[in-house]
Amino acid sequence: MKYIDSSLVEKRMNKRILKNNLSKILFLLATLFGLVVLVILIMRVLIEGLKWVNFDFLTGKLSTNAEQAGIMGAILGSLWLMLVVIVCTMIIGVGAAIYLELYAKKGKLNSLIQTNIANLAGVPSIVYGILGMTLFVRALDLGNIVLAGGLTLSLLVLPIVIVAAQEALRSVPNSLSEASYGMGATKWQTIKRIILPAALPGILTGAILALSRAIGETAPLVVIGIPALIIPFPGSIFDKFTTLPMQIYYWTLDSSLVAEYANLAAATIIVLLILLFMLNATAIFIRNKYQQRF
Template sequence: MNSIQKNRLKDQAFKYWGICCTCMGLALLIIFIGDILIDGIQRIDWGFITSLPSRKPEKSGIYTALMGSIWILFFTTIIAFPIGVAAGIYLEEYGKKNKLAGILEINISNLAGVPSIIYGLLGLEVFVRIMNLGASVLAGSLTLSLLILPIVIVATRESIKAVPSSIKDASYALGASKWQTIWYQILPASSGGILTGVILALSRAVGETAPLIVVGALAYVPFAPESPMDEFSVLPIQIFNWISRPQHGFIENAAAAIIILLFITFMMNGIAVYFRNKWQSKWK
């Protein structure tokens, strides 16, 4: 066998290995989703979504947890979005590119990889205890904001970096100030990428359990939150709670709630993909 044949063989071998790996990932996902659907789909109806939690599995619903997740999502967005985007703009456009900036950049990327329970501990200490917010929606949102800030900052910087420098040059050459260039050219051109990053970060936040448990989210709240200072539960915690119950009915409920949580994350990722495509086509 000469070297050309050898290379061709390697090429083929790697191709089939790659196909196997891809199929394995896909197969696991399909089995998982299929299993969940079989267990939970018949449990989903309007009553399930609008009912309060109960001791009887067939009567209990996800209303409080769903509303809790929506409240948390809302406040996390309005906290993390402006801070993260502003920090990203600063680092990319205003901050000097020196050694300190390099260290800062590495650390922000590292922060994105810190286990979420550590953010939970930080949130417990700073927001729940020192700021005395208690186990409230606000404390939970602030904690999750910390968790996703690095992701938002990195996404913002990447999208701003992707704006061709020729656009900036053109704007400056017409007498635009830095702020005008950022506001009228850079942000509109990078908004698709920034939005994608923010939505992906939020879809991660909506599935987070550990930091919220540490902050003190409850497995059972009788009412949906009505203000940012109220106690709350979220979907993942509700699911976790139901799975740990012995009755079979609760397992069904958990599966149904997982379907709804998955639906929310898929929707958010879908929106993110939509923005990304729309944004990319603009530059062609």
């Protein structure tokens, strides 16, 4: 007498195993979906824009005439903006991280600041734009210049920099700072000469990633009020400016009026993506080359 009907078991098992194997393929496809979209997106941009990327386009001035339009002004605007953002976030972000990690006493104030930073990271970028417009452009009366845009974007990415710098500082082992104290160094000397250098690669990686977030932002700048067409190139942080994402935005919007604007937008996207790629490659390079394992 058989207690187990093996044919029945096999029938049921086969079904379950088949389901299992099919779902594995489905899950793989879902994972690859993102990759496929990425490839399509990049292909699409290259097909539309690659022909338009040439020396005249990169060095020329903005123009309503699609054939003559160049994006030198937008490139310079983005670079000036990067300068303001990197200076502000490195000083304020790293300073705040040092305070929170190494000086602040664990208590209510510290956890309030920490929670606050976590919450700020979730605030939509356009809200920062409104803050920037109200505070920097109108109240401080800076106007829509590089400095105002840079300060706004700095506030936007500051939480990212602070969190990354805190993690980098935390990963420096205590034995290093204890050795420094043991040699008679003060706290600030220890931080300046031992902890900061050891944490620097991690801090820089985080700062560069935050910078690449800032450089791709459009919404806060639209709110601040960057006009569509600026002919003179920005020469300092007090000049009016436009950026690569802003040009992509305006050209995409107007592509239903002038078909060539879509090509200009695509060409500008290529330039922006190359810039972002270089930033990220630098971050990865720093992380791999200088990051010490303790």
